[in-house]
Amino acid sequence: MSKQILKELSDLVNAQVITDETAEKIKSYYSGQVSHSTNRLFIVFGILGALLVGMGIVLIIAHNWDILPKVVKLATGLLPLLIGQTIAGVLIFKKSDNRTFREATGAFLFAAVAISISIVSQVYNIEGSLGNFLLVWTSLTLPIVYVLRSSMASLLYISGITWYACEVSYFSYPHGHAWWYWLLLILILPFYYLEFLKDGNKNNFFYFHSWLLALSLTVCLGVFADNHGELIMIAYMGLFSAFVIVSELPTFNTGRVISNAFLVIGSLGVIISLLILSFDFYWSEVIDSKNLTEGIEFAVSIITTLIASVLLFIHLRGKSLTEINSKSFAFIVFIALFSIGLSAPTMAQLLTNVVILVFAVNTIRNGAQRNHLGILNYGLLIITALILCRFFDTDFSFVVRGLLFISVGIGFFATNFYMVRRRKRQA
Numbered sequence: 495m496s497k498q499i500l501k502e503l504s505d506l507v508n509a510q511v512i513t514d515e516t517a518e519k520i521k522s523y524y525s526g527q528v529s530h531s532t533n534r535l536f537i538v539f540g541i542l543g544a545l546l547v548g549m550g551i552v553l554i555i556a557h558n559w560d561i562l563p564k565v566v567k568l569a570t571g572l573l574p575l576l577i578g579q580t581i582a583g584v585l586i587f588k589k590s591d592n593r594t595f596r597e598a599t600g601a602f603l604f605a606a607v608a609i610s611i612s613i614v615s616q617v618y619n620i621e622g623s624l625g626n627f628l629l630v631w632t633s634l635t636l637p638i639v640y641v642l643r644s645s646m647a648s649l650l651y652i653s654g655i656t657w658y659a660c661e662v663s664y665f666s667y668p669h670g671h672a673w674w675y676w677l678l679l680i681l682i683l684p685f686y687y688l689e690f691l692k693d694g695n696k697n698n699f700f701y702f703h704s705w706l707l708a709l710s711l712t713v714c715l716g717v718f719a720d721n722h723g724e725l726i727m728i729a730y731m732g733l734f735s736a737f738v739i740v741s742e743l744p745t746f747n748t749g750r751v752i753s754n755a756f757l758v759i760g761s762l763g764v765i766i767s768l769l770i771l772s773f774d775f776y777w778s779e780v781i782d783s784k785n786l787t788e789g790i791e792f793a794v795s796i797i798t799t800l801i802a803s804v805l806l807f808i809h810l811r812g813k814s815l816t817e818i819n820s821k822s823f824a825f826i827v828f829i830a831l832f833s834i835g836l837s838a839p840t841m842a843q844l845l846t847n848v849v850i851l852v853f854a855v856n857t858i859r860n861g862a863q864r865n866h867l868g869i870l871n872y873g874l875l876i877i878t879a880l881i882l883c884r885f886f887d888t889d890f891s892f893v894v895r896g897l898l899f900i901s902v903g904i905g906f907f908a909t910n911f912y913m914v915r916r917r918k919r920q921a
Contacts, residue, residue, distance in 0.1 A: 543598065564617055571613025578603035582642055600644025604635050604651070625666060628658035629674055636678070639685055645699035648685055649706055655679060656710040663717035671790075672717055679710070691745055704746065705755040708737060712759060718794045724779045725791035727767065728825070728832060732798030734763035735825040739805040742819060751868060757819075764824040765853065765876055771831075772846045772883055777839035780832065799825055820856040850880050858909070867913055874909065878902050 506512045512520075581599050590596070608631050615622065632654040639648045659672035686707065690700040715733055719726040737760025740746055748754050770776070786792055802825045809818065827849055835842030854876035861870030881898050 547602070567613060567617050571610050571617075574606035575603070575610045578606045582638075586641065596642050596644050597646040600638055600642045600647030601650065603638050603642075604647050607631060607634050607638075623666065625658060625662040625672075628654060628661060632658060632678060636681060639682065643685075643689065645689065645703070648682060648689075649699075649702055651682060652679075652703070652706045652710055655682075656713060659714040659717055663714075672714070675714055675717075701753050701755065705759075708755045708759045712763065715794070715798075718790055720790060722786055722789040722791045724776065725786055725789065725795050727771065727776070728795040728829060729791065729798045730763065730767055731825040731828040732795065732802040734760045734767065735822055736760070736798070736802040736805050737763065738819050738821045738824075739802065739809050742809065742822075761819075761821055764821045765850070765879075768824075768828075768846055768850050768853070769879055769883055771828075772843065772850060772880070774839070774843055777835045777843050780835040780842070781837070781839045799829070819860075820853060824853075847880065847884070850876065854880070862909075862913070865913065865916065867910060870909055870913060871906070874902065874906050877905075 504517075507514060507517050578599060581595075582603060584590075585592070585595060585599060611627065611631060611634075614620070615627075632651055635647065635651055635654070638644060639651055655675050655678045658678075659675035662670050662672040662675075686703055690697075690703065711733060712730075715729060716726060718729065737756040741754050741757035741760060746754055746756055751757060806822055809822070831842050831845055831849070834845065854873045857873030857876060858870055859873075861867070861873060881902060
């Protein structure tokens, strides 16, 4: 507890604003908060220490690798795994609830599995690709997550399967579809539910998991883009709309924008995608599209659209349209735009700009109603981004462009000034 708070409490007691009993309750509350913060810091340093120890062992072994006999190499590769499993066995046998040791052991075991696989493969000259290595590594580390209930191992696991999907579908040639990624992702979702969602447990690991899962899905959905890449935008709109809908559920609606990963990624995903689609290059590809139903992109688009539709239907029950984030309907709007673009690409491009403007105005209105400067300025930034995009592909004179930027700048100043004045009046 800080000295400033103690001093303030003494002043308040002396001024008879609060009683001695109330002051003691406040002291007890803040003492508990400090203890909780210390525990979290201890967990972080425990995890960091485990990872550093693992890296140090690898570097020491690497320096003397060539002079070591085969038996020593194998023993060296399996020793970290044996140590980690022994510690894990002790934790399980004693039914220890020490979060620091569970997280540190999970992180250490995650690295130990990779070391063991690498050394055994090197000693016996087992050939394979990086994608296969990542697949085997993450598959073997999945039990660590559930047995130790280690959130850190879960985060590393999600990062590993995302790396695997990118390696197989983006970074290597010939490119393939990382089908195993989706199975591995489904297998980690029960841990996410049981550890964080079932009992409404909201801690830092919950926020980290939400961010990482949302980012992983956003990155890996593009692996399905093949012969009909233009269709994948329908799938992305379905995904981002689903994120926005999920973000308004009580479990994820934390009251703070930055901690709501699905809201941030979903909203930014919708706006950035629409800004990209406001250029004509995409619609030129759409009008030339043929046999769209034959590609895998069509099936993926149907699946994401169905998921978003079901979520929206459930979310609409008991709520009016004005209570729902307008970006929840982005996937429906984009399907309409895509249908228009198949025959009239210029009209679809023009309507895309109108949709962006509508979303921006609605965001500004939402920010004003909630008295939230961040949301209000986000709406103004959307308008600014739209003007910047049109700056490069329109024939407006520099005078007109300059006037547009001046108008937006005045809008920034006027709306923020109005919001600050309103807050002062309310105070």
